Amino acid sequence: MKHVRVRITARGGAGDIHPMYGVMTEASFVERATAIQWNYTGDALGILHYVVGDADALERAMQEIPEVVGYDMERIDERSCYVYVRDATTDSLQKMFSPISSGGIIVVPPIEYESDGTVVFSMFGPDDEVQDAIEGVSVPVDVTIEAVGGLAGTTTAIEAHLTNRQRRVVEIAVELGYYDIPRTASQKDIAAKLACAPSTIAEHLRKAESRILRAQFA
Incomplete structure (x- = not known):
């Protein structure tokens, strides 16, 4: 396969x-x-x-x-x-x-x-x-x-590694342009959208990115 x-x-x-x-x-x-x-x-x-x-x-x-x-x-x-x-x-x-x-x-x-x-x-x-x-x-x-x-490298399998909250933060980050080149949104912008502290956003993004990369390259 x-x-x-x-x-x-x-x-x-x-x-x-x-x-x-x-x-x-x-x-x-x-x-x-x-x-x-x-x-x-x-x-x-x-x-x-x-x-x-x-x-x-x-x-x-x-x-x-x-x-x-x-x-x-x-x-x-x-x-x-x-x-x-x-x-x-x-x-x-x-x-x-x-x-x-x-x-x-x-x-x-x-x-x-x-x-x-x-x-x-x-x-x-x-x-x-x-x-x-x-x-x-x-x-x-x-x-x-x-x-x-x-199959571990598919998008669906990678998303399965994320918690619901991490997935939501990443979705908003993508939507606002946090991952665009050049970047058009900041962690502060994401925090404002989700009504939480920028430090919380930073933590969610760090953990989500770590899980995605580990799933992709493990």
């Missing part, structure tokens, strides 16, 4: 593969997006996203996309929301998604969208099937293997 961390780059063609793929990776009003869970049936795709950005602009965009046959949005705050989207698939999306959704392969959540049109995700399964899936993606994208290892 093999776990691989895969990066798929559309080179500016994400919208040609599927309009919602283009929105999540290339739209200026989406700052960050993650596919939390999904169900792919070949001709349809139900997918739950966590999105940071302009929710109003996102909703307007979805209303203009014929392939979006239904959606539901739950706003978390002014800059983030959960969005469930029911998509009709395109031929290109099927050619990209079908090879990694067949046989004994499991795609381990989440799928992380990036602003340059790439998606990053983890796959787990028999070595030969994982290799065949990667080679079977026939749409014009670049497929890069970033890491090979065991």
Whole structure:
């Protein structure tokens, strides 16, 4: 069995593969997006996203996309929301998604969208099937293997090492830009958001970062 961390780059063609793929990776009003869970049936795709950005602009965009046959949005705050989207698939999306959704392969959540049109995700399964899936993606994208290892290196497994409070602090740190380059938020900003002392935030971050790194490299 093999776990691989895969990066798929559309080179500016994400919208040609599927309009919602283009929105999540290339739209200026989406700052960050993650596919939390999904169900792919070949001709349809139900997918739950966590999105940071302009929710109003996102909703307007979805209303203009014929392939979006239904959606539901739950706003978390002014800059983030959960969005469930029911998509009709395109031929290109099927050619990209079908090879990694067949046989004994499991795609381990989440799928992380990036602003340059790439998606990053983890796959787990028999070595030969994982290799065949990667080679079977026939749409014009670049497929890069970033890491090979065991399940302990997946995002879900790493998150399991965190307490609920540590996970919440890290989520807010990411949301506010604490891990951006250059950094756009401080521990004081995170503390203000969570109504606690900066020293408490520092302790939670130190312990969370230690657990994440130990899980990744142990």
